[in-house]
Amino acid sequence: MDLNFSPEEVAFRDEVRAFLVAHLPEDIRDRVRRGDDRNVSDDLRRWQRILHAHGWAAAMWPVEHGGTGWDKTRQYLFEIECAAADAPIQLPFGLKMVAPVIMRYGSQAQKERFLPRILDGSDWWCQGYSEPGSGSDLASLKTRAERDGDHYVVNGQKAWNTLGQHADWIFCLVRTDPAAKPQRGISFLLVDMKTPGIRLQPTKLLDGGFEVNEVFFDNVRVPVENLVGEENAGWTYAKFLLGHERTNIAGVGASRRELARLRRMARECRREGAPLIDDPLFATRIAQVELELKALEVTNLRVIFAEARQQAPGPEASMLKIRGTEILQRISELQVEALGARALAYEEDVGGDGEDVPRAAAQYMNLRKLSIYGGSNEIQRNIIAQTILKL
Amino acid sequence: MDFAFTEEQQMLQDSIRRYLESGYGLEHRARIIAGDEGWSPRTWAELAELGLLALDIDEDDGGIGAGPVGTMLVSQATGAGLLVEPFHSSAVLATRVVSLLAQGERRGQLLDALGSGEAIAVLAHEEGDGWDAPLETTAVSEGEGWHLRGRKACVYHAPMAHWLLVTARCDDGVGVFVVERGADGVDLRAVRTLDGQRAADIALDARLPPDARLGAGDATAALEQSLDRGIAALCADALGVLDRILTATVQYARDRAQFGTPIGRFQALQHRMADMYMQVEQARSMTYCATSACLQDDPASRREAVSAAKVIVGQAARRVGQEAIQLHGGMGMTDELDVSHCFKRLLAFELRMGTTDEHLRRYREAAQADAA
Numbered sequence: 001m002d003l004n005f006s007p008e009e010v011a012f013r014d015e016v017r018a019f020l021v022a023h024l025p026e027d028i029r030d031r032v033r034r035g036d037d038r039n040v041s042d043d044l045r046r047w048q049r050i051l052h053a054h055g056w057a058a059a060m061w062p063v064e065h066g067g068t069g070w071d072k073t074r075q076y077l078f079e080i081e082c083a084a085a086d087a088p089i090q091l092p093f094g095l096k097m098v099a100p101v102i103m104r105y106g107s108q109a110q111k112e113r114f115l116p117r118i119l120d121g122s123d124w125w126c127q128g129y130s131e132p133g134s135g136s137d138l139a140s141l142k143t144r145a146e147r148d149g150d151h152y153v154v155n156g157q158k159a160w161n162t163l164g165q166h167a168d169w170i171f172c173l174v175r176t177d178p179a180a181k182p183q184r185g186i187s188f189l190l191v192d193m194k195t196p197g198i199r200l201q202p203t204k205l206l207d208g209g210f211e212v213n214e215v216f217f218d219n220v221r222v223p224v225e226n227l228v229g230e231e232n233a234g235w236t237y238a239k240f241l242l243g244h245e246r247t248n249i250a251g252v253g254a255s256r257r258e259l260a261r262l263r264r265m266a267r268e269c270r271r272e273g274a275p276l277i278d279d280p281l282f283a284t285r286i287a288q289v290e291l292e293l294k295a296l297e298v299t300n301l302r303v304i305f306a307e308a309r310q311q312a313p314g315p316e317a318s319m320l321k322i323r324g325t326e327i328l329q330r331i332s333e334l335q336v337e338a339l340g341a342r343a344l345a346y347e348e349d350v351g352g353d354g355e356d357v358p359r360a361a362a363q364y365m366n367l368r369k370l371s372i373y374g375g376s377n378e379i380q381r382n383i384i385a386q387t388i389l390k391l
Numbered sequence: 392m393d394f395a396f397t398e399e400q401q402m403l404q405d406s407i408r409r410y411l412e413s414g415y416g417l418e419h420r421a422r423i424i425a426g427d428e429g430w431s432p433r434t435w436a437e438l439a440e441l442g443l444l445a446l447d448i449d450e451d452d453g454g455i456g457a458g459p460v461g462t463m464l465v466s467q468a469t470g471a472g473l474l475v476e477p478f479h480s481s482a483v484l485a486t487r488v489v490s491l492l493a494q495g496e497r498r499g500q501l502l503d504a505l506g507s508g509e510a511i512a513v514l515a516h517e518e519g520d521g522w523d524a525p526l527e528t529t530a531v532s533e534g535e536g537w538h539l540r541g542r543k544a545c546v547y548h549a550p551m552a553h554w555l556l557v558t559a560r561c562d563d564g565v566g567v568f569v570v571e572r573g574a575d576g577v578d579l580r581a582v583r584t585l586d587g588q589r590a591a592d593i594a595l596d597a598r599l600p601p602d603a604r605l606g607a608g609d610a611t612a613a614l615e616q617s618l619d620r621g622i623a624a625l626c627a628d629a630l631g632v633l634d635r636i637l638t639a640t641v642q643y644a645r646d647r648a649q650f651g652t653p654i655g656r657f658q659a660l661q662h663r664m665a666d667m668y669m670q671v672e673q674a675r676s677m678t679y680c681a682t683s684a685c686l687q688d689d690p691a692s693r694r695e696a697v698s699a700a701k702v703i704v705g706q707a708a709r710r711v712g713q714e715a716i717q718l719h720g721g722m723g724m725t726d727e728l729d730v731s732h733c734f735k736r737l738l739a740f741e742l743r744m745g746t747t748d749e750h751l752r753r754y755r756e757a758a759q760a761d762a763a
């Protein structure tokens with residue numbers, strides 16, 4: 001056993017660091033650091049193009065499709081370094097979700113048409129899974145697609161669509177056989193967001209932001225060539241996709257960055273006339289979460305190591321998701337606690353010249369979502385209980 | 392020992408509860424919050440008509456004299472109703488300061504104006520570096536009057552107040568000064584708070600007349616008493632929110648079905664709601680304790696009980712608020728249901744008038760002093 005990264009891995013990490021210093025645009029980095037997402041669409045696309053120019057557009061893709069071909073450890077190191085440097089996240093919907101499905105189950109034409117445009121940032125994808133009545137129980141979804149000649153005609157409603165307002169394409173689960181058992185009659189469709197009959201309605205979240213939408217489909221005609229794989233086999237693809245959604249799900253990079261921010265805030269904020277970081281009560285709280293993050297990091301690496309010997313991510317990903325989200329949520333709580341009463345002043349339209357102060361409360365509220373989406377933490381615990389513990 | 396309330400006290404609570412339930416729905420409230428002023432003068436006038444603004448004014452001063460218990464019961468209702476009008480700031484906190492400090496003719500004028508709702512006053516005390524930071528605002532006597540200098544941070548409801556009751560260090564201890572909001576040398580920067588209320592950061596460099604100071608001599612004891620009563624009332628407000636958010640969550644768990652069953656049937660969620668219930672009941676007990684301590688004349692045990700309540704209610708606010716959102720799933724994250732609004736008010740409670748940690752420290756110090 002050797003818990004150190006190999007010299008090659010260390011060299012790789014240094015290369016990533018050097019790249020980030022040289023190529024991450026300062027203005028984008030500043031906006032990420034301040035949590036200002038008002039330019040998110042341009043920033044994410046621009047960053048994707050820069051990564052693409054360097055051959056690093058898709059850390060997790062195989063080389064044959066233009067990916068890096070990196071192993072999981074390198075992907076992990078890349079994620080950590082990007083977060084530490086305040087690089088924007090790469091949205092998962094195209095790169096990590098729909099692309100693996102297209103690679104594995106899509107037609108040759110779909111691969112040629114969609115993958116390059118995901119790689120270079122030309123197409124922004126969003127995920128159309130959840131519906132108002134179908135969240136945790138996704139298989140109960142009702143949005144219908146009926147075959148009409150060369151088209152499917154889609155009717156229904158999707159909910160909680162993240163950043164769909166910027167999207168060019170949406171991948172949807174739709175019901176194509178209402179008579180079959182719930183999991184059997186579902187298909188996986190790729191839909192151009194510009195198709196007539198699609199309407200987006202923004203949903204205001206508790207922090208005042210508009211990052212999710214309801215999507216209404218009113219007789220939306222989708223060419224049959226946009227069906228992935230076989231009709232009514234969509235659930236299989238969806239499950240395959242969920243496995244991929246969970247790579248790097250622990251979010252260690254983000255937690256590390258936020259922990260550094262927390263320490264900075266605790267040095268700057270004062271209580272009883274002294275820096276908060278000198279307060280044993282608060283310092284102990286920081287130490288506690290730091291330890292939890294350390295335990296998660298090592299666990300994450302163990303899972304990566306085990307995966308390298310098997311295949312798709314197993315149910316252990318559930319553990320990483322639960323702990324990762326709990327820790328990031330806890331850090332954001334401590335950031336608000338560090339600010340104390342200063343966190344009360346709040347503008348819904350955060351960003352601009354705002355430093356840590358307006359961001360902390362908004363982030364704390366917004367990050368409640370982490371334990372809800374992507375399969376809620378309760379559902380993840382059910383998976384651990386049923387799949388690992390065989391209860 | 393008697394945990395019962397009198398019929399009068401109960402009626403007081405019922406009247407405000409009914410009033411808010413019938414006319415202060417989420418949409419109405421959202422419109423008030425979105426408006427330029429951030430409060431509804433009409434609601435304020437109606438609260439005055441119900442007599443609530445004179446609630447904590449002693450009978451000798453022409454008020455209702457409902458005291459800490461009446462204030463607690465009404466505050467539970469204002470919390471449950473998510474009221475954004477300055478009931479707590481003006482009718483509880485500022486009114487108490489005036490009652491304890493103001494003398495003579497001035498006393499009558501101020502209390503009449505506050506009790507009738509004609510005027511709004513707020514206590515401007517905290518300065519932004521924590522609840523327990525030493526006061527840096529100073530008042531120096533200058534000629535006949537005073538020169539008041541310093542800053543105050545996030546003073547709830549200051550933008551709509553007529554008077555600011557500003558605390559400052561003087562030669563002879565702490566003084567409280569009545570300052571007109573619009574006076575020269577008073578610079579208000581209005582801010583919105585995360586729970587949809589209005590507050591202001593205030594920079595002061597003002598010359599005040601001799602009679603601006605409320606009372607004579609060190610006001611520390613009166614101030615502490617007012618603040619403790621204010622915190623006890625704020626705990627009661629949070630308790631009202633806790634009751635509402637728990638009820639809403641249990642109801643949602645009954646109604647929302649996934650996998651063909653109401654989610655409230657899942658044992659994992661039942662246990663979570665059982666824990667929420669217990670947290671709310673602990674919060675209730677500690678709010679009662681703090682209120683009861685405010686009825687006694689012992690500053691040390693009052694301080695201890697009030698800080699203890701602020702901690703336990705603050706912890707319940709955090710846990711129950713988070714669980715409520717989680718159990719609502721995506722819907723809990725939206726601006727649409729009452730959970731998210733309750734959640735934000737509970738978060739604000741944790742941070743206002745001393746954070747949970749600050750009161751944990753104060754409690755520890757008080758308890759240590761007791762043991763010594």
Ligand SMILES: Cc1cc2nc3c(=O)[nH]c(=O)nc-3n(C[C@H](O)[C@H](O)[C@H](O)COP(=O)(O)OP(=O)(O)OC[C@H]3O[C@@H](n4cnc5c(N)ncnc54)[C@H](O)[C@@H]3O)c2cc1C
Pocket residue numbers: 126127128129130132133134135136137159160161162163212369372373374375376377378379382647649650654657659660717718719720721722724
């Ligand atoms: C900010 C945000 C962004 C999102 N982005 C997207 C997106 O881009 N695309 C998309 O398709 N979806 C998205 N979602 C939807 C998300 O996946 C769902 O919210 C999630 O699946 C939960 O479903 P629900 O909201 O319907 O909650 P429900 O399923 O109604 O769950 C309510 C509560 O019950 C619990 N629960 C449910 N079933 C069980 C059980 N069997 N055992 C124990 N507890 C249970 C849940 O954990 C939760 O606490 C997003 C959600 C949010 C909040």
